[in-house]
Amino acid sequence: MRIVSLAGGIGGARFLRGLKAAVPEARITVIGNTGDDITLFGLRVCPDLDTVMYTLGGGIDEDQGWGRAKESHVVKEELAAYGMQPQWFGLGDRDFATHIVRTQMLNAGYPLSAVTEALCDRWRPGVRLLPMTDDRAETHVVIEDDEGRRAIHFQEWWVRLRASVPALEIALVGAAEARPAPGVLDAVAEADLVILPPSNPVVSIGTILQIPGIREALSEKTVVGVSPIIGGAPVRGMADACLTAIGVETSAQAVLELYGAGLIDGWLVAEQDAGVRLDGVRVEARPLIMHDDEASADIARAAVTMAEELA
Numbered sequence: 001m002r003i004v005s006l007a008g009g010i011g012g013a014r015f016l017r018g019l020k021a022a023v024p025e026a027r028i029t030v031i032g033n034t035g036d037d038i039t040l041f042g043l044r045v046c047p048d049l050d051t052v053m054y055t056l057g058g059g060i061d062e063d064q065g066w067g068r069a070k071e072s073h074v075v076k077e078e079l080a081a082y083g084m085q086p087q088w089f090g091l092g093d094r095d096f097a098t099h100i101v102r103t104q105m106l107n108a109g110y111p112l113s114a115v116t117e118a119l120c121d122r123w124r125p126g127v128r129l130l131p132m133t134d135d136r137a138e139t140h141v142v143i144e145d146d147e148g149r150r151a152i153h154f155q156e157w158w159v160r161l162r163a164s165v166p167a168l169e170i171a172l173v174g175a176a177e178a179r180p181a182p183g184v185l186d187a188v189a190e191a192d193l194v195i196l197p198p199s200n201p202v203v204s205i206g207t208i209l210q211i212p213g214i215r216e217a218l219s220e221k222t223v224v225g226v227s228p229i230i231g232g233a234p235v236r237g238m239a240d241a242c243l244t245a246i247g248v249e250t251s252a253q254a255v256l257e258l259y260g261a262g263l264i265d266g267w268l269v270a271e272q273d274a275g276v277r278l279d280g281v282r283v284e285a286r287p288l289i290m291h292d293d294e295a296s297a298d299i300a301r302a303a304v305t306m307a308e309e310l311a
């Protein structure tokens, strides 16, 4: 069975670990969000691709959900000693090696998809990990503070400001000119089913859907999504701040409507959201908290079963 899954950061990666356990015989292609990518100290950092690669490859810092396990921060401290900015983004020593390899390959002319394949050659995540695009498409956030109205990189809003300043706009800069990475549209066309993990619907799933051609390709397939919102609140992260920024209510109903019945065929919600309805979409309620790998696998299995029934 061939499955395509879109993924963002921590929630998506944990769900994918469950999906692999639920359908070990499936060939899974993950289309990873690259809107979070940022250049720091001359190095290209791809947080969501690395989170999927490390989580499925066994290198992730489990408590943080991002970055490497058994990490040290000597380089970060030395950079700070030189007064280098920014100091609000915590790059570990082991993680630096990933960004050095990636940047060296990008500078040699390899596209991000080839770089990601090379990095995954070491980590063996057990899925094919494709960036949503090889082109530059970065999420920037418009805020208004004492320095006036300005756009800042998503990571500065997310990590330095902890989304404490309202986002007046969230824009994927470069989306209109970006093309799906090689293999993305083929993987979707060849998929038996598509699963949307409970990733951030705005800055993870939403950004991938903004790459021209991807939403249209997915709409041809049987797609089952897992609600990232339970009882009016995100399970983790700050999806509520992102949804508010685009004028969408923080609810399982509103996220389903944001994705739309043109895309979604099945929608898994938590029991307290059992009243969610949308014409043309089958809604099922079940426990959705991924408190351990077993729970993640159960949710993933339910999504696959639903997709098979809908196909």
Ligand code: FO1
Pocket (backbone or CB within 6 Å): 008, 009, 010, 036, 045, 046, 047, 048, 050, 051, 066, 067, 088, 089, 090, 091, 095, 155, 158, 159
């Ligand atoms: N998130 C934080 O809250 N603080 C950090 O210092 C931080 C560093 C970091 C370094 C590498 C990486 O791959 C991810 C990192 N993240 C950090 C998480 C990152 O901001 C998020 O994982 C995604 O961008 C949103 O899903």
